[in-house]
Amino acid sequence: MVKNILxxxxxxxxxxxxxxxxxxxxxxxxxxxxKGGKDDKSFNSAAYAGATKAEKELKIELKYVxxxxxxxxxxxxxxxxxKNYDLVIGVGFAEKDSxxxxxxxxxxxxxxxxxxxxSKPNVRSLMFAEHEGAFIVGALAAMATKTEHVGFVGGMxxxxxxxxxxxxxxxxxxxxxxINVSENYVxxxxxxxxNPAKSKELAITQYGNGAxxxxxxxxxxxxxxxxxxxxxxxxxxxxxxxQNWIKPGFILTSxxxxxxxxxxxxxxxxxxxxxxxxxxxxxLKNLGVNYTSDKYNEKLLTAEMRTKxxxxxxxxxxxxxxxxxxxKRK
Amino acid sequence: MKRLIGLFVGLxxxxxxxxxxxxxxxxxxxxxxxxxxxxxxxxxxxxxYTTPLIFCGLSVAVSFHAGLFNVxxxxxxxxxxxxxxxxxxxxxQVPFPFAxxxxxTAALFVGGFWxxxxxxxxxxxxxxxxxxxxxxxxxxxxxxxxxxxxxxPNLNSQNPETAMVSNxxxxxDYDLIxxxxxxxxxxxxxxxxxxxxxxxxxxxxxxxxxxxxxAMGANSEAAQRAGISKNKILVLxxxxxxxxxxxxxxxxxxxxxxxxxxxxxxDYGFIGIAVALLANNNPIGVIFAAFLMGALHKGxxxxxxxxxxxxxxxxxxxxxxxxxxxxxxxxxxxxxxSRIRKN
Numbered sequence: 001m002v003k004n005i006l007x008x009x010x011x012x013x014x015x016x017x018x019x020x021x022x023x024x025x026x027x028x029x030x031x032x033x034x035k036g037g038k039d040d041k042s043f044n045s046a047a048y049a050g051a052t053k054a055e056k057e058l059k060i061e062l063k064y065v066x067x068x069x070x071x072x073x074x075x076x077x078x079x080x081x082x083k084n085y086d087l088v089i090g091v092g093f094a095e096k097d098s099x100x101x102x103x104x105x106x107x108x109x110x111x112x113x114x115x116x117x118x119s120k121p122n123v124r125s126l127m128f129a130e131h132e133g134a135f136i137v138g139a140l141a142a143m144a145t146k147t148e149h150v151g152f153v154g155g156m157x158x159x160x161x162x163x164x165x166x167x168x169x170x171x172x173x174x175x176x177x178x179i180n181v182s183e184n185y186v187x188x189x190x191x192x193x194x195n196p197a198k199s200k201e202l203a204i205t206q207y208g209n210g211a212x213x214x215x216x217x218x219x220x221x222x223x224x225x226x227x228x229x230x231x232x233x234x235x236x237x238x239x240x241x242x243q244n245w246i247k248p249g250f251i252l253t254s255x256x257x258x259x260x261x262x263x264x265x266x267x268x269x270x271x272x273x274x275x276x277x278x279x280x281x282x283x284l285k286n287l288g289v290n291y292t293s294d295k296y297n298e299k300l301l302t303a304e305m306r307t308k309x310x311x312x313x314x315x316x317x318x319x320x321x322x323x324x325x326x327x328k329r330k
Numbered sequence: 331m332k333r334l335i336g337l338f339v340g341l342x343x344x345x346x347x348x349x350x351x352x353x354x355x356x357x358x359x360x361x362x363x364x365x366x367x368x369x370x371x372x373x374x375x376x377x378x379y380t381t382p383l384i385f386c387g388l389s390v391a392v393s394f395h396a397g398l399f400n401v402x403x404x405x406x407x408x409x410x411x412x413x414x415x416x417x418x419x420x421x422x423q424v425p426f427p428f429a430x431x432x433x434x435t436a437a438l439f440v441g442g443f444w445x446x447x448x449x450x451x452x453x454x455x456x457x458x459x460x461x462x463x464x465x466x467x468x469x470x471x472x473x474x475x476x477x478x479x480x481x482x483p484n485l486n487s488q489n490p491e492t493a494m495v496s497n498x499x500x501x502x503d504y505d506l507i508x509x510x511x512x513x514x515x516x517x518x519x520x521x522x523x524x525x526x527x528x529x530x531x532x533x534x535x536x537x538x539x540x541x542x543x544x545a546m547g548a549n550s551e552a553a554q555r556a557g558i559s560k561n562k563i564l565v566l567x568x569x570x571x572x573x574x575x576x577x578x579x580x581x582x583x584x585x586x587x588x589x590x591x592x593x594x595x596x597d598y599g600f601i602g603i604a605v606a607l608l609a610n611n612n613p614i615g616v617i618f619a620a621f622l623m624g625a626l627h628k629g630x631x632x633x634x635x636x637x638x639x640x641x642x643x644x645x646x647x648x649x650x651x652x653x654x655x656x657x658x659x660x661x662x663x664x665x666x667x668s669r670i671r672k673n
Contacts, residue, residue: 035593080635157479
């Protein structure tokens with residue numbers, strides 16, 4: 001018995017000395033996820049979904065890693081580049097500084113970053129106009145409310161989430177200038193993205209104070225607000241991915257951010273040698289952000305609301321409505 | 331030395347588990363070794379994790395010596411780091427050699443103050459320091475976020491971080507360690523951390539204060555009978571503990587980033603508890619324990635990268651097994667000595 005174990009271990013030791021490395025012609029893509037990880041049901045999940053879809057449909061070789069902290073991001077990006085990956089994708093604004101350092105050192109590697117802008121020739125920056133999407137769902141919330149009171153629950157109190165909140169309340173006030181908008185944040189640390197109990201509490205308080213529609217942008221904490229909506233028979237609005245299915249009948253709509261599409265298209269471009277650096281904007285215009293409508297919420301969104309919201313969308317695209325942007329505030 | 335046995339047993343068991351995940355334990359081990367020492371770049375990154383862990387490990391160790399459990403190193407280092415950044419932003423005119431010294435002193439002061447609060451409450455009100463420090467961690471996080479995002483934000487970036495401190499505050503140009511490890515956050519604060527560890531060893535084992543501290547931790551009743559002021563020791567040990575955690579401001583803000591970044595710490599304060607336990611609260615041992623924990627933390631990313639089934643969380647599992655191994659070894663020792671005593 002002992003002898004068997006020893007032989008196995010020895011065999012493993014020897015085989016470890018000759019670690020296999022596959023060299024084939026397929027495109028190799030490295031995906032560096034943010035601290036939230038691939039199961040945050042939010043933008044990391046969406047990026048991961050886009051990449052796995054590409055892995056299946058485009059037959060690329062995908063390797064993903066999750067950052068343990070901010071300092072680790074740089075070494076992960078660098079490691080992928082050193083291993084001659086063809087395309088390295090960074091997810092989240094936290095990777096911006098690291099990528100601006102690493103990308104110039106590896107001019108032959110293609111890079112892409114989501115939610116951050118890096119002006120280097122071999123980097124494609126994929127930016128989303130969250131404020132436009134938030135404005136649309138804010139307008140929908142104002143149309144759906146019966147109490148003239150809507151709420152917002154953000155995850156961690158950071159500028160990106162303030163951008164959601166600002167667009168949302170502007171959208172609500174566009175429909176009903178006198179509407180009451182409550183605003184709360186789950187927390188001030190990274191834990192805020194993963195604390196559904198706290199977000200449920202906040203939502204119950206807001207519902208108790210008279211709000212009847214709550215928009216939540218809090219990563220994995222979103223589910224807490226959906227639970228509260230079900231308990232109190234009120235409405236909630238999801239974020240980032242299409243979350244209508246989580247509590248059918250209680251989720252008015254979701255503010256959708258097409259992170260998966262952006263990732264998939266970037267990989268596809270790299271595969272077909274069409275990759276270009278520079279800034280790619282995703283807004284209402286190219287459906288990079290949008291509200292979602294499917295079988296789970298078709299009864300909640302009335303025909304009247306749909307026509308009105310399409311009008312507002314057109315006005316935003318044409319520039320007739322100026323959506324306030326927290327990033328460009330004075 | 332005996333702790334090494336526990337350490338290796340823990341590491342061995344943890345690596346064996348990877349076998350069931352379909353990985354080759356030797357391969358995993360070689361990745362970890364390569365990740366820690368593989369190149370100057372890797373070693374530099376490992377040291378950049380080691381430095382704050384030395385500070386936090388010392389912080390927790392000192393409080394343990396006094397019979398206190400400082401769970402608040404995270405809050406203390408947060409307050410110190412934001413203070414260093416705030417000083418660097420608000421007083422840009424201070425000339426070079428004084429600027430970093432000023433910022434570091436301010437950081438230590440605030441870190442010490444953040445340790446003073448639970449120490450004082452414990453001495454005067456008898457409030458348990460574990461509860462108070464945990465609550466202060468959240469207050470620190472909130473205060474630091476508010477300062478970083480509302481008072482001194484970086485207007486050129488959407489990242490949650492403060493503006494850059496004035497160049498006078500950075501000692502990059504004189505930093506030999508940073509030159510040895512280019513492209514990494516490693517910096518001269520590693521040397522400072524080792525110096526402070528040695529200093530703490532002297533204070534704890536060779537001074538009257540250190541003796542009082544240990545006497546209080548070993549048997550508070552007896553120490554009080556011997557004329558040692560309990561309140562003085564409680565408050566002073568927590569102040570020192572807070573200042574030590576505050577040392578992180580040097581490695582993070584003044585040494586590498588040049589700014590306070592929200593969420594920069596991957597729970598250094600809490601890993602510091604493990605470091606102190608592993609080192610048996612010996613300041614010199616803390617250096618090695620911090621290096622080991624730093625290497626494992628760094629290795630997490632590489633394991634994730636090099637293998638298909640092992641994720642970043644696995645390094646936590648290894649850390650847990652090592653702590654269990656060391657604790658188990660200590661318990662075994664305890665059982666053996668008590669048996670000898672009985673006989």
